[in-house]
Amino acid sequence: MRRRAADLWVRIGGGVIVALAVLAVAAPSAATHDPNAIDLLEALQPPSALHWLGTDSLGRDLYSRLVFGARISLLVGVGAIGVAMLIGTALGLAAGWYGGWVDSALMRFVDVMLCFPTFFLLLAIVALIGQSVANIILIIGVTGWMGVARLVRAEVLSLKEREFIQAARVLGFGAGRIMWRHLLPNALSPVLVSATLGIGSAILVESGLSFLGLGVQPPTPSWGNLLIDAKGTLGVAWWLTLYPGLAILCTVLAFNLLGEGLRERLGRS
Amino acid sequence: MLTYLIRRVLGLIPLGIGITLLCFVVIHLTPGDPAVVGTDLNPKISLQARQRIKEFYGLNDPLPVQYGRWVARVARLDFGRSLADNRPVSEKIAERIPVTLTINVLSMLLILLLGLPIGIVAAAKPHGVFDHATTLLVFLGFSMPTFWLALLLMQWLGVQWQWLPISGLQGLGTDSWPWWERGWDLARHLALPVFVSAFGGLAGVARYMRSQMVDVLQQDYIRTARAKGLPEPRVLFDHALRNALLPIITILGLSVPGLLGGSVIFETIFAIPGLGRLYYDAVMARDLMTVMGLLTISAGLTLLGNLLADLAYAYADPRIRVGGQGG
Numbered sequence: 001m002r003r004r005a006a007d008l009w010v011r012i013g014g015g016v017i018v019a020l021a022v023l024a025v026a027a028p029s030a031a032t033h034d035p036n037a038i039d040l041l042e043a044l045q046p047p048s049a050l051h052w053l054g055t056d057s058l059g060r061d062l063y064s065r066l067v068f069g070a071r072i073s074l075l076v077g078v079g080a081i082g083v084a085m086l087i088g089t090a091l092g093l094a095a096g097w098y099g100g101w102v103d104s105a106l107m108r109f110v111d112v113m114l115c116f117p118t119f120f121l122l123l124a125i126v127a128l129i130g131q132s133v134a135n136i137i138l139i140i141g142v143t144g145w146m147g148v149a150r151l152v153r154a155e156v157l158s159l160k161e162r163e164f165i166q167a168a169r170v171l172g173f174g175a176g177r178i179m180w181r182h183l184l185p186n187a188l189s190p191v192l193v194s195a196t197l198g199i200g201s202a203i204l205v206e207s208g209l210s211f212l213g214l215g216v217q218p219p220t221p222s223w224g225n226l227l228i229d230a231k232g233t234l235g236v237a238w239w240l241t242l243y244p245g246l247a248i249l250c251t252v253l254a255f256n257l258l259g260e261g262l263r264e265r266l267g268r269s
Numbered sequence: 270m271l272t273y274l275i276r277r278v279l280g281l282i283p284l285g286i287g288i289t290l291l292c293f294v295v296i297h298l299t300p301g302d303p304a305v306v307g308t309d310l311n312p313k314i315s316l317q318a319r320q321r322i323k324e325f326y327g328l329n330d331p332l333p334v335q336y337g338r339w340v341a342r343v344a345r346l347d348f349g350r351s352l353a354d355n356r357p358v359s360e361k362i363a364e365r366i367p368v369t370l371t372i373n374v375l376s377m378l379l380i381l382l383l384g385l386p387i388g389i390v391a392a393a394k395p396h397g398v399f400d401h402a403t404t405l406l407v408f409l410g411f412s413m414p415t416f417w418l419a420l421l422l423m424q425w426l427g428v429q430w431q432w433l434p435i436s437g438l439q440g441l442g443t444d445s446w447p448w449w450e451r452g453w454d455l456a457r458h459l460a461l462p463v464f465v466s467a468f469g470g471l472a473g474v475a476r477y478m479r480s481q482m483v484d485v486l487q488q489d490y491i492r493t494a495r496a497k498g499l500p501e502p503r504v505l506f507d508h509a510l511r512n513a514l515l516p517i518i519t520i521l522g523l524s525v526p527g528l529l530g531g532s533v534i535f536e537t538i539f540a541i542p543g544l545g546r547l548y549y550d551a552v553m554a555r556d557l558m559t560v561m562g563l564l565t566i567s568a569g570l571t572l573l574g575n576l577l578a579d580l581a582y583a584y585a586d587p588r589i590r591v592g593g594q595g596g
Contacts, residue, residue, distance in 0.1 A: 112287035115568040117530030120548060124295065124560055127552045204414055208534055211416050212549065230420055231538075235428030245417030252412040260408075 006264035013258030020251060024070040033061035035068040036219050044237050054239040056229050062239065065221040066247055072222040073251060076137055077203040081195050083141025084202075088148025089191065093179050095149065096156025107153070110146045118143050122205065126214045133216055136209065140202050151194055155187035193263045200255030207248050223248050273583050281572055288568040289343060292561050293336050348562030353554045358562035361547065368438070369536070369543035372459065373528045376467035377521065384471045385517070388478025393505060395483055403475060410472020415531065419465045419538045426461065434458050436540040462539045466531055470524060477520055481513040488512075515586055522578025525571045 023030050032052065039059035047054045053062040095106040121143045129135050159165055160183075168178050209215035210224025218225050226244040233240050323329055330338075342349070348358035391403040427435035434440060438458045439451075446454070485491065486509055494504045532545030540546075544563065551559035583589045 108283055108287060111284055112291060112568075115284065115288055115526065115571040116291075116564060117526040117533075117567050117571075119530030119533050120564055120567055123533065123549065123552045124564065127555065128295075200412065204412075207414050208416060212534065212537060214552075227417060227420065234420070234424050238424065241417075241420050241424055245414060245421065248414045248417065249409075249412055252414075253408060256408055256412050 003264070006261045009257040009261030010265070013254045013256070013261060016250065016254035017258060020070055020254070021074060023067055024074050027067045027071055031061075031064035031067045033064040035064040035221050036060065044233065046237075047239055053243045054237065056226075056237075056240055057233060062226075062243060065226060066223070066243060069221040069223045069226060069244070069247070070251075072133065072216055072220065073203050073206065073248070076133065076140065076206040076216075076222075077199040077255075079137035080140035080144065080202040080206070081198045083138060084145040084198060085148055085191065085195055086145075087141065088145035089152050089184070091145070092149040092152025093156060093183065096153040096160065097175060097179060097183070103153070106149070110149055113143075113146050118205075119208070122209060123212075123214060126209065131214055131217060133220075136206060136215055140205050144198065144202065144205075147194060147198075148191060151191060152187055155190060156183055159183055159186055189266055193259055193266060196255055196259035196262060200252040200259070203248065203252055203255070270583065273589075274580065277576060277579055281576065284572060285569075288572075289340050289565065290336070292564050292568075293339060295564070296557060296561055297332065343565055348565070349558045351551075351556055351559045353551070353556040353559070358559050361559060362544065362562060362566055365542060365544045365547045368541060369529070369532050369545060372462055372466060372541070372543065373532065375459065375463045376470070376528070377524070379463060379467040380470045380474050381517075381521075383467075384474030385478050385514075387471075387475040389482055389505065389510065389513075391475070391479045392482030392486065393501075400479075403479065407472045407476045410469055410475075413468060415465055415469055416534050416538055418468060419461065419535055422461055422465065423538075433460055435461065438541060462535050462541060465535050466528065469531070470527070473524075474517065474520065478513065478517065481516055482509060485509045485513045515582065518578050518582045518585065522575045525574035526567070529567050529570065 037060060039055075042051070042055050042059035043057055045051055045055045045059075051061050051063065053066065055061055056065070091106050091110075095103040122139055125139045125142070126135070129139070165178065165182055168182050173182075206215055206222070207224030207227070210222045211227050213225075213228065215224050216222040218228070223244045227241070230237075230241040230244065328335070346359050348362075350356065351358050351361060387403055387406070391397075391400040394400060423435045426432045434457055438455060440454050440458070491504060491509055494508045495501075499508075529544065532543055533549050534545070535541070536543045536545035537549050544567070547559070548563045550556075551563065
């Protein structure tokens, strides 16, 4: 029962994500209009055959902007989690393998990082180093690696006592080789599950930052800054509020379904 | 209990050092001297005068000395003066704390009031209709961009149907109203922000409560209770609930930074003068002193939340405080 539900989640989530990735890659041909073409005569038009999801206050086609926005959201989500995995895995491996003061120092650092509200840290660093797409990816990664580090450390601690790791040590393999060839591959699956869930929350964080005006800069369309326009046209143009939010919700939901489904399967096998 | 308390408080010291150190490093990574900002483009201020300013603020001392001095001041809750309006940062924070605290306490109550029963009912019949509906709610809660939820609610409840006010904490011209009408006005202003800030946490607590209950319901003492013929409600509420509730205390303590961070978004949307809005404004105005003060205070509040949760847990579960070095 539970197993079947998990399979369904994986299929739905995975399907949505693949469809979205195709749409994002093919954005120039999938879009019906130039996402930045201003046409004031067509401003604030409700959805129609010409503009599938309506137009914004500058007459730009909302559907085309959403399609191009998908590129930013997926790029930031995947990129940020890549950075977080890199930092978290490296520190988690080091803490778990070396133990002792290295472990205590790194884990206290994790505790300290977790004391700050993530959004406070994000805003402070964005304001310091500026808000290009690369910076946003870096910042979300740098403030989001703590969970991965704890997870990897826990995996390493339990793997360390297993025979095949003991054997590798007895054979005199170096720490680097053991970590890279033996520990990492075995610790990877739970990390990948948490990464899948992390992509969803990174997309949420990016949209929140953009909505506050501290994310990706307009006129580059991102799902978060499309909603800035929505705030100004509240009660006038419902489509500007509804569709970008739905896009974020469905995408994050897809990543969460995929991640939870994978976790469920992993727990059984 | 006292030894437990002392041990816990002592454990906070390294964290406090780490927090202040991190804040201090962030200030000094910032381009431009904090005390020279605002004077560097002013041609009337000579190099010597600038040197005197630096001397006055002790900016020529080695960094460890500066750090020590800063921590000593922070320990007395002195965060310096705001670079934006020259008022003491601690004063600015103090006047904003009640607003944010009220909203967060209310939303925590709402989370518990709705989340716990949902989790319990879902766990009572795993894989029933209600359980599946709860799973859906949990997924929605984790995937919902809360600022979008806020916009939707503003659009329909606020603008379209005019049921609830959508910004600030007070209606226009309500100062002369009697207190009960002002109270009602405040409650109406708080309704949307509290609901929006509770939404994500609600899903988390409901899910946690459910899995906790499911675990407890598989224990031997539950089977004993059922075997001796106790009615199911008594099994659920007297025997299972008490044990399943304990870990929720820890979750509440851990939720402090999330709630504070979330307040940036909804206080900005609903134009509420709280800590989140203050932080956002300070970041936008590059008001470093206020940013540092708020970062330190927010991390301090998190420590306090964790400490209170630990103490509450130890109070509720004797195994913790007697258990010696564990945890």
